[in-house]
Amino acid sequence: MAAGAPRIFVSHLSGVAVFDPAGDQVGRVRDLVVMLRMGQRPPRLLGLVVELATRRRIFLPMTRVTAIQSGQVITTGVLNVRRFEQRPTERLVFGELLDRRVTLTETGEEVTVLDLSVHQLPARREWEIDRVFVRKGRKGSAFRRAKGEALTVEWTAVTGFSLEEQGQGAESLLATFEQLRPADLANVLHHLSPKRRAEVAAALDDDRLADVLEELPEDDQIEILGKLKQERAADVLEAMDPDDAADLLGELPTDEQERLLSLMQPGDAADMRRLMSYEDRTAGGLMTTEPIVLRPDATVADALARVRNPDLSPALAAQVYVCRPPDETPTGKYLGTVHFQRLLREPPPTLVSSIVDSDLQPLDPDADLPAIAGFFATYDMVAAPVVDEAGSLLGAVTVDDVLDHMLPEDWRETEFHLDEEEVATDGS
Incomplete structure (x- = not known):
């Protein structure tokens, strides 16, 4: 509707x-x-x-x-x-x-x-x-x-x-x-007692809990996931951004990883396995496998319709990637990127293949964190394509994932926090 x-x-x-x-x-x-x-x-x-x-x-x-x-x-x-x-x-x-x-x-x-x-x-x-x-x-x-x-x-x-x-x-x-942003609600959960944290996590719907888990420190993520029924834990992992879910899965024992992967939808499980095959702090390990992918015969109107998706983060919505079929990652041959600002300047019937930026070199999946950060700083980007040796688009790295891995591990606790009076801690 x-x-x-x-x-x-x-x-x-x-x-x-x-x-x-x-x-x-x-x-x-x-x-x-x-x-x-x-x-x-x-x-x-x-x-x-x-x-x-x-x-x-x-x-x-x-x-x-x-x-x-x-x-x-x-x-x-x-x-x-x-x-x-x-x-x-x-x-x-x-x-x-x-x-x-x-x-x-x-x-x-x-x-x-x-x-x-x-x-x-x-x-x-x-x-x-x-x-x-x-x-x-x-x-x-x-x-x-x-x-x-x-x-x-x-x-x-x-x-x-x-x-x-x-x-x-x-x-x-x-x-x-309810009106808190996921990052702020994550901070509230972090300061609750384990008992209250488990109660609130159990009551949140899957999408909301997935958003909150992405903002929590690693120890809290593992604790909360471990207290959920395995079927629900798999559902929540599916609702998370693939790169964040893969990072969380990678911290679990191998047998637990396999149990959760076996409960996930086959396509989601395949994405998780692919992301987990890359080294941490590389483009392959940081990327999401769900960027906006369009075929060469798609129009500017098609691209803008995809960008309007409210479930996309601002970084992923900043540009679209033009590839030959198949449209799912890993795609066919990667042809280039079209930035959101360029889409706004072109008539709706224009083919995206005619305005694609093919000069910008994509990231290699094995590129390390300093190289990725240098790429973002050099080209003023908020997202970057990751392409393999065969020329297929594997995913996209966003600037928020780069920052998450460059900041100190305890940055959530030392920089951004609510006053203790705002946090409900009863129920221990």
């Missing part, structure tokens, strides 16, 4: 077919998973519970839903088929929120929830519940239909859903820190 599209009432999603990009049905929607928040803030829609043909129920994150239209849900085609397990901070819409008795804030009258509507936030890949369809009067029963006026109100017009603010359960702590 594109930003600005009409809202969708959740009752219309019950039993809706889910299709992959090729048009093959993969299952049907059986529920929606939301995360409640403190006060009157609307809940986030995290994803869908999808029942496969085998009757197994899996979790489909909203980040992998590309469209909801004409009574069907379209996915990116990448599905994790592990059985869905509800987490402490999650609520099922059909199973827990519908038919619930809540209170109208303005009048204090109790009403019954009949339906909820969801919408996608503008220019973001996040969804929220925004409105509630309720009926006044007593709740009905299996033998008698309730009578009374039905009306649709804003989420903020009712109470009885949101989290209570007293206590210090993981839910309340998560709600308190």
Whole structure:
């Protein structure tokens, strides 16, 4: 559902077919998973519970839903088929929120929830519940239909859903820190007791935990990963940037590495193994395997559409790499780079192959850290292609990864930290 599209009432999603990009049905929607928040803030829609043909129920994150239209849900085609397990901070819409008795804030009258509507936030890949369809009067029963006026109100017009603010359960702590950037939340976790750190990590969704793990010191990463169930640990590693996940895997014992790799999607596991084959502090060891790759016949409009992806870091979105097929790394022959500023200056129908910068020499995968830093400083780059002897693009090194390896190991603790008063340390 594109930003600005009409809202969708959740009752219309019950039993809706889910299709992959090729048009093959993969299952049907059986529920929606939301995360409640403190006060009157609307809940986030995290994803869908999808029942496969085998009757197994899996979790489909909203980040992998590309469209909801004409009574069907379209996915990116990448599905994790592990059985869905509800987490402490999650609520099922059909199973827990519908038919619930809540209170109208303005009048204090109790009403019954009949339906909820969801919408996608503008220019973001996040969804929220925004409105509630309720009926006044007593709740009905299996033998008698309730009578009374039905009306649709804003989420903020009712109470009885949101989290209570007293206590210090993981839910309340998560709600308190929800607006923090991953680096700041990582700093909070670092200062929590091991018990509280494990509770919060267990309650975070996979994508959020992956972002936070990337910002934590190595010891904290290993501790948190070790307290997760192995299936979930594999999911979180898949959600991390490939280079960060490979670095973390490389710190684990070999048998544990193999167990986690065997639980990952084959493509993700192959990327991990390839990155782990390079020496630390080399271009191959620092690179991500997921830069923006375009074929020569792609247009400027195609490139700008890829750059707009909100899941990309600013460094990865700064340029695109033009290669012959295949498009996945390792690619076909690397032809050159097109910088974001150049894309903005050209007409949308222009072929990227006609404006490619082929003069800039790419990095060799065995280039060491001083050579990589010198490359960035010489050419004022924020990302650089890594190309092998055969001319295939292997990935891209970004300036943040270079800085991470050039700063002192304890830089997170000595330079950027919150006041101790801001950190909840109870629960030891």
